Amino acid sequence: xxxxxxxxxxxxxxxTERIRNVAKRVAKWARAGHQMVVxxxxxxxxxxxxxxxxxxxxxxxxxSALQREFDMLASTGEQVSVGLLAIALQxxxxxxxxxxxxxxxxxxxxxxxxxxxxxxxxxxxxxDLAAGKVVIITGFQGVDGDGHVTTLGRGGSDTSAxxxxxxxxxxxxxxxxxxDGVYTTDPRVVPEARRLHTVSFEEMLEMASMGSKVLQIxxxxxxxxxxxxxxxxxxxxxxxxxxxxxxxxxxxxxxxEDEQMEQAVVSGIAFNRDEAKISILGVPDKPGIAYTIxxxxxxxxxxxxxxxxxxxxxxxxxxxxxxxRNDYARTVDLLKTQVLPSLxxxxxxxxxxxxxxxxxxxxxxxxxxxxxxxxxxxxxxxxNIQMISTSEIKTSVVLDEKYMxxxxxxxxxxxxxxxxxx
Amino acid sequence: xxxxxxxxxxxxxxxTERIRNVAKRVAKWARAGHQMVVxxxxxxxxxxxxxxxxxxxxxxxxxSALQREFDMLASTGEQVSVGLLAIALQxxxxxxxxxxxxxxxxxxxxxxxxxxxxxxxxxxxxxDLAAGKVVIITGFQGVDGDGHVTTLGRGGSDTSAxxxxxxxxxxxxxxxxxxDGVYTTDPRVVPEARRLHTVSFEEMLEMASMGSKVLQIxxxxxxxxxxxxxxxxxxxxxxxxxxxxxxxxxxxxxxxEDEQMEQAVVSGIAFNRDEAKISILGVPDKPGIAYTIxxxxxxxxxxxxxxxxxxxxxxxxxxxxxxxRNDYARTVDLLKTQVLPSLxxxxxxxxxxxxxxxxxxxxxxxxxxxxxxxxxxxxxxxxNIQMISTSEIKTSVVLDEKYMxxxxxxxxxxxxxxxxxx
Numbered sequence: 001x002x003x004x005x006x007x008x009x010x011x012x013x014x015x016t017e018r019i020r021n022v023a024k025r026v027a028k029w030a031r032a033g034h035q036m037v038v039x040x041x042x043x044x045x046x047x048x049x050x051x052x053x054x055x056x057x058x059x060x061x062x063x064s065a066l067q068r069e070f071d072m073l074a075s076t077g078e079q080v081s082v083g084l085l086a087i088a089l090q091x092x093x094x095x096x097x098x099x100x101x102x103x104x105x106x107x108x109x110x111x112x113x114x115x116x117x118x119x120x121x122x123x124x125x126x127x128d129l130a131a132g133k134v135v136i137i138t139g140f141q142g143v144d145g146d147g148h149v150t151t152l153g154r155g156g157s158d159t160s161a162x163x164x165x166x167x168x169x170x171x172x173x174x175x176x177x178x179x180d181g182v183y184t185t186d187p188r189v190v191p192e193a194r195r196l197h198t199v200s201f202e203e204m205l206e207m208a209s210m211g212s213k214v215l216q217i218x219x220x221x222x223x224x225x226x227x228x229x230x231x232x233x234x235x236x237x238x239x240x241x242x243x244x245x246x247x248x249x250x251x252x253x254x255x256x257e258d259e260q261m262e263q264a265v266v267s268g269i270a271f272n273r274d275e276a277k278i279s280i281l282g283v284p285d286k287p288g289i290a291y292t293i294x295x296x297x298x299x300x301x302x303x304x305x306x307x308x309x310x311x312x313x314x315x316x317x318x319x320x321x322x323x324x325r326n327d328y329a330r331t332v333d334l335l336k337t338q339v340l341p342s343l344x345x346x347x348x349x350x351x352x353x354x355x356x357x358x359x360x361x362x363x364x365x366x367x368x369x370x371x372x373x374x375x376x377x378x379x380x381x382x383x384n385i386q387m388i389s390t391s392e393i394k395t396s397v398v399l400d401e402k403y404m405x406x407x408x409x410x411x412x413x414x415x416x417x418x419x420x421x422x
Numbered sequence: 423x424x425x426x427x428x429x430x431x432x433x434x435x436x437x438t439e440r441i442r443n444v445a446k447r448v449a450k451w452a453r454a455g456h457q458m459v460v461x462x463x464x465x466x467x468x469x470x471x472x473x474x475x476x477x478x479x480x481x482x483x484x485x486s487a488l489q490r491e492f493d494m495l496a497s498t499g500e501q502v503s504v505g506l507l508a509i510a511l512q513x514x515x516x517x518x519x520x521x522x523x524x525x526x527x528x529x530x531x532x533x534x535x536x537x538x539x540x541x542x543x544x545x546x547x548x549x550d551l552a553a554g555k556v557v558i559i560t561g562f563q564g565v566d567g568d569g570h571v572t573t574l575g576r577g578g579s580d581t582s583a584x585x586x587x588x589x590x591x592x593x594x595x596x597x598x599x600x601x602d603g604v605y606t607t608d609p610r611v612v613p614e615a616r617r618l619h620t621v622s623f624e625e626m627l628e629m630a631s632m633g634s635k636v637l638q639i640x641x642x643x644x645x646x647x648x649x650x651x652x653x654x655x656x657x658x659x660x661x662x663x664x665x666x667x668x669x670x671x672x673x674x675x676x677x678x679e680d681e682q683m684e685q686a687v688v689s690g691i692a693f694n695r696d697e698a699k700i701s702i703l704g705v706p707d708k709p710g711i712a713y714t715i716x717x718x719x720x721x722x723x724x725x726x727x728x729x730x731x732x733x734x735x736x737x738x739x740x741x742x743x744x745x746x747r748n749d750y751a752r753t754v755d756l757l758k759t760q761v762l763p764s765l766x767x768x769x770x771x772x773x774x775x776x777x778x779x780x781x782x783x784x785x786x787x788x789x790x791x792x793x794x795x796x797x798x799x800x801x802x803x804x805x806n807i808q809m810i811s812t813s814e815i816k817t818s819v820v821l822d823e824k825y826m827x828x829x830x831x832x833x834x835x836x837x838x839x840x841x842x843x844x
Binding site for chain 2: 016019020050053054056057058061063065066068069070072073075076079080082083084086087088090091095096097098100102103147148149
């Protein structure tokens with residue numbers, strides 16, 4: 001018997017029929033003797049419907065007072081879900097009680113529409129669990145110090161579930177989702193892609209930030225900070241599969257170094273084609289240059305990903321970085337008008353037809369030659385590398401976007417990811 | 423400049439277009455210098471949609487734990503409304519803030535789905551009003567002593583608005599609704615029916631209980647208890663009519679005896695055909711009989727309206743009462759099986775084809791002969807009276823339902839209700 005947190009996405013909560021299935025699955029776990037806490041998202045489409053109404057009434061503007069009202073509005077979607085799930089569980093014959101974030105309470109700061117959780121009071125929840133009830137808590141939301149409702153931003157229910165699991169020191173937090181786990185790479189690109197039984201928290205962070213979209217990145221950070229064992233698994237398996245099978249399915253995100261000993265050197269290949277690269281050539285190599293360029297970009301709220309500055313020749317260097325494709329034109333325009341004049345160069349180049357491909361693996365830390373193996377595999381396919389960036393557990397290359405699938409498949413094969421881990 | 427409470431029904435909140443109109447109307451009052459508090463209902467159809475989902479998941483059962491979840495669910499409808507209205511008001515350029523019942527807080531007892539308001543904290547609301555903001559508060563709901571969300575039952579938003587007005591000692595509570603006021607009788611039956619400029623609180627209570635459906639009866643009781651000046655007016659007038667005209671429109675429900683001095687003796691004719699009559703004949707006239715009969719009926723949760731017991735002859739009497747038509751068969755069955763055997767009679771009669779017609783007027787208190795005038799008017803039309811029941815400000819008769827319209831028209835004319843009050 002353990003304390004378990006389940007999180008269900010909007011698709012799983014999309015109709016009374018599906019909610020009934022969630023209730024049956026939760027009931028199975030409760031009847032096996034576990035103390036159950038459930039964090040459901042809003043019914044699919046509901047948050048968009050509500051914010052759509054708000055946008056009709058106030059197109060464009062975004063004051064804090066307005067965002068407070070957006071949160072008042074959007075938070076109702078999850079309140080509907082917890083009420084319905086509690087009703088469905090009671091209809092299954094279980095004791096169940098639902099709480100909105102403010103009732104727990106889940107305390108956040110007052111950054112409406114993107115609040116951060118500060119603390120969770122576990123008193124009520126523990127009392128209900130001790131009384132044998134399933135406790136259902138709204139995802140995505142909390143309450144600030146002045147009693148205003150806040151929301152955590154898109155995908156925030158993952159973070160809520162992990163935070164609740166951390167506060168209750170749950171044995172495991174199970175995230176039921178549309179996919180059945182974390183893969184070595186996207187199976188649509190590499191059919192041989194293999195589901196990972198375990199993945200380290202750091203690798204998961206790199207995967208998530210590469211757009212794997214399995215989990216909201218903040219929830220992974222949270223899980224890492226509080227060492228919450230996190231499992232990603234499918235919500236599409238029948239609710240009545242044996243609980244032992246379900247408990248072993250999906251991908252477990254671990255924090256124990258021990259468990260990673262037997263991991264492969266490289267765990268997965270991440271990729272995206274959302275970015276564009278920009279290079280400023282012939283920049284004088286003197287202190288403050290990086291700040292001059294990226295300070296202006298950051299001030300315009302443009303997010304920068306890869307940043308590369310090579311050694312200088314003749315007192316001049318080339319400075320390159322990538323931004324989201326949607327920000328490309330705005331960034332180039334900004335640099336031309338506000339930055340280049342003060343740098344003494346007008347040489348700016350850019351390309352939106354690029355992709356970024358990364359090998360991710362906690363094993364890279366202690367293995368030399370991994371990057372070299374990556375570059376050789378790409379070279380053997382005749383793929384030219386435009387930019388390289390490395391970290392302790394990731395090596396990323398920027399390529400012409402037409403090579404993306406070819407590169408991903410070559411790397412997946414080169415690192416033996418289609419073979420089960422030793 | 424005064425503190426004014428506006429209440430808008432679900433139809434007024436039915437779309438973003440209509441919500442925008444509500445915002446414009448409220449803005450007009452705020453810009454005229456009034457401190458504004460607004461209590462909107464859920465968007466029309468929303469409460470039914472939510473409870474429909476709940477009923478799909480839990481058909482039939484009604485434990486307190488389940489009703490708690492119904493309230494969790496149903497209360498979201500009003501939270502959506504206050505959020506959207508605050509957004510619309512901000513888009514109009516006004517400061518506006520919304521509160522759910524628990525945030526004010528509006529404290530209630532813990533009778534889920536039919537809670538009673540116990541107290542309202544006015545501190546936050548007053549602070550916001552002092553800061554020049556329009557304050558928008560959810561109708562229909564509150565929070566109990568343990569922090570659980572409660573709802574007040576159908577039509578509860580009227581009661582919320584009146585309670586908020588009482589707590590804030592508002593100058594007036596304006597209830598915007600589908601009709602433009604309280605009439606001497608239903609204009610669909612009597613085309614000459616006249617809108618009353620004022621009506622006393624007691625008369626309004628009698629009208630409401632007769633199914634006039636203009637206001638939830640509890641809200642009128644509340645207004646009477648706390649002497650809240652209440653105005654019923656149309657939400658269909660254009661939002662930009664002059665505020666002086668709007669402030670005088672509709673019907674004002676008053677509590678001052680003075681204002682009623684010039685009232686007509688009879689203010690209106692109420693009627694319904696929702697009831698059925700039941701008579702038990704030859705009942706032994708001894709203590710406890712009424713309790714024996716009606717105690718059993720009450721225990722079965724059947725509501726009784728008119729009750730008549732005439733003087734006895736030879737130690738036996740006849741006992742009659744009316745119930746809702748939907749409860750007729752169940753009531754007769756109950757009496758036959760559980761009550762009659764112990765009464766020493768098997769003579770029970772009933773009729774579902776009846777109507778009840780009442781004259782209502784606070785002036786009746788001090789005028790004799792009003793009932794006689796009523797009976798004469800009915801007699802002149804050849805209408806036979808089956809039952810008579812009187813109170814200080816109401817005289818009701820039960821008739822064959824086929825005479826209903828004829829009786830209403832005859833009485834409307836007999837009491838000069840088509841003429842403006844002197």
